[in-house]
Amino acid sequence: MLAGLVALALSGWASGDPRLEQGRRVYREACAACHGEDGRGNPAREGAARPPDLATPGSTAERADHWEAIVSRGGKAFGLSSAMPAYGETLAREEIAAAVAYLRSLTPGADRYPPGELNPRRLVVTGKAFPETELLLQGAHATDGSSDSLLHARFENRIGKRLSYGVALPVRPVNTIYDELWGVGNVSVELKGVVAFSARRGAIASVGLETELPTGSRARNLGSGTWVWKPFAAAGWSRGRWVAQSACSFELPSDLVWQDRQFVYAGGLARALGLPKTAWTPAVELSGVVNPRRHFWRNELVVELSKPISRLGHVVAAAGVRTPLGARFGPTRVEWHVLWDFSEGAPWRGF
Numbered sequence: 001m002l003a004g005l006v007a008l009a010l011s012g013w014a015s016g017d018p019r020l021e022q023g024r025r026v027y028r029e030a031c032a033a034c035h036g037e038d039g040r041g042n043p044a045r046e047g048a049a050r051p052p053d054l055a056t057p058g059s060t061a062e063r064a065d066h067w068e069a070i071v072s073r074g075g076k077a078f079g080l081s082s083a084m085p086a087y088g089e090t091l092a093r094e095e096i097a098a099a100v101a102y103l104r105s106l107t108p109g110a111d112r113y114p115p116g117e118l119n120p121r122r123l124v125v126t127g128k129a130f131p132e133t134e135l136l137l138q139g140a141h142a143t144d145g146s147s148d149s150l151l152h153a154r155f156e157n158r159i160g161k162r163l164s165y166g167v168a169l170p171v172r173p174v175n176t177i178y179d180e181l182w183g184v185g186n187v188s189v190e191l192k193g194v195v196a197f198s199a200r201r202g203a204i205a206s207v208g209l210e211t212e213l214p215t216g217s218r219a220r221n222l223g224s225g226t227w228v229w230k231p232f233a234a235a236g237w238s239r240g241r242w243v244a245q246s247a248c249s250f251e252l253p254s255d256l257v258w259q260d261r262q263f264v265y266a267g268g269l270a271r272a273l274g275l276p277k278t279a280w281t282p283a284v285e286l287s288g289v290v291n292p293r294r295h296f297w298r299n300e301l302v303v304e305l306s307k308p309i310s311r312l313g314h315v316v317a318a319a320g321v322r323t324p325l326g327a328r329f330g331p332t333r334v335e336w337h338v339l340w341d342f343s344e345g346a347p348w349r350g351f
Helices: 002-009 020-030 057-061 064-073 093-105
Strands: 134-142 149-159 163-175 180-184 188-198 203-212 228-239 242-253 262-271 281-291 296-308 315-324 333-341
Touching: 020 093, 064 093, 281 315
Parallel strands: none
Antiparallel strands: 134 149, 134 333, 149 163, 163 180, 163 188, 188 203, 203 228, 228 242, 242 262, 262 281, 281 296, 296 315, 315 333
């Protein structure tokens, strides 16, 4: 029922674009010699730096303004091949935008894929609604002088038009009176699906299920000792350089002796200080946990900053400070992550 209401609220996707005829003309005159009539690359250029397949479904996750910037400034400006010339002085801005719109339409069923404009920069805490193709390494460290830390690796990959799956592996230290040991926590697997999106309204919504396996030792404080089911929902809104994201989930353990049921939520607001794909992006988040059994409610504020490491924008680093809103909720923590969007090639590409 909830998915139906969200789909109704986000209805109104329009696949028609009046720029396509102009874009087809510009593309054939300026781009097809290298990129091919179908966007998959000209086989005659195999001996040179053959352009990538731009009509693959993975290209739908790219922002149009990022492609327009590459066309305008050339490949070298983004760590790509210098064989991609800069057209900023020979083509008008409107012509470049039309050519990119036409190129994006070459992907079969392109209007059924969530577009890249709905694929914002990942925040430190809040989960994304967009189906991911990322390898993520996260860390968290307490600032109270203790050695309480967390290291978290996550792999997410796309399935078809609207689905993605993820696998997460947490690693954290165990503090004993004799030594500090490392151990693997509870491994989790996730399936996420987009239920509705609207490029015109800049909105996307997803639902999914994450399952936490009792792989971590409870005796060593690495795991809860029980299966935990986490149905969740996520939504995002984009307006130019502004992005808002939100996510919530229920934690439903199989054994209530080992872990309580909880409601977890997070939301954030970010603004890119330039081209969203490659700019510095400050953000602020509010996250919280509600435990009805213990009448416990904790809120935390996160202030953060992210910046791509690669000029292409597919390797990104982010760091932030998570502060509990209340002294009894524990120490302030420094959190960070490094992610690689592997759909855009090797991590060293674009440097």
